[in-house]
Amino acid sequence: MAVFYRGAGVGTHWHINVNHPKMTGFIPWNPNGVSASADRIMQHVANGITASPYLSLTRSFAVAWGYAIFGPKGIATATNPGYVYEIELNAHDIGRGTGLELVDPLQELAATLPQPLVTPSYQHDGDQNLSLGIIRPGRFRSYLRTPPLQPGGGGVSPPRVTLELKTMFHALRDAEILAVGNIPSSAIKNFYRAS
């Protein structure tokens, strides 16, 4: 058994006042019927394209809380809160015949990454601070812009950051697990007000 969370801000599709998951379960928004793939994972996780076969979950209550605070109707307040849903899934809930799979985006992406001898690499060519820029560009943008040192002197181009690398950083930020298929309402064990 494992516990996952999902946050829903005020005015979002899964806010309790819009669609109560305890009544409907969670259903991914996939209007085009696109297939699950590493490309779709990168679009979903790094580019925020939620018209995908995936529904984002997190292993972290705190991450879900962050998502629950912000919604299209504004920032949650005590009188108009967001919600964090607690979802319990067991081995018999997922896999063959259940219509539900769980995907670890890191594991899925890692399986598609090129071997070390392949050029270009998915790895960056920046310095040790670059990861700060990827994770939090608002505070550390300079690390994304400064050309890294190269053999024989300074570089001229900013560090190389691939979509694969960004996706992995962002998935780690959110302790993210992707659900493919519908999560039944019976899996939703609790919900918490967030404000």
Added chain:
Amino acid sequence: MSESHKILLEGIIERAGIKFIEAEISEKFDVPFAVVWYSLGGTKQTEGLRLDLDKEVFLDHPFADAERQKVMRKAAREISSFIGHYLYPTRNVSHG
């Protein structure tokens, strides 16, 4: 005390009839999101757009047409950078 802080988005250029007015961030929680309020054809919309400041993407996608989608992708990067400079003015210089 207000639980949010609003940042006027002066300098974000109006494109395809979309004008970005202000971004709302939480005063209470250190969370990398904002709600961006905008007008469409001069009418302020009743729903804002969630912006992930780390990913520099909108989490809400109200437009189906390709031109406006392109505008939104560019605006997400511009607004994220704008908010970054607003919040951390001294951290966004080159560390050369």
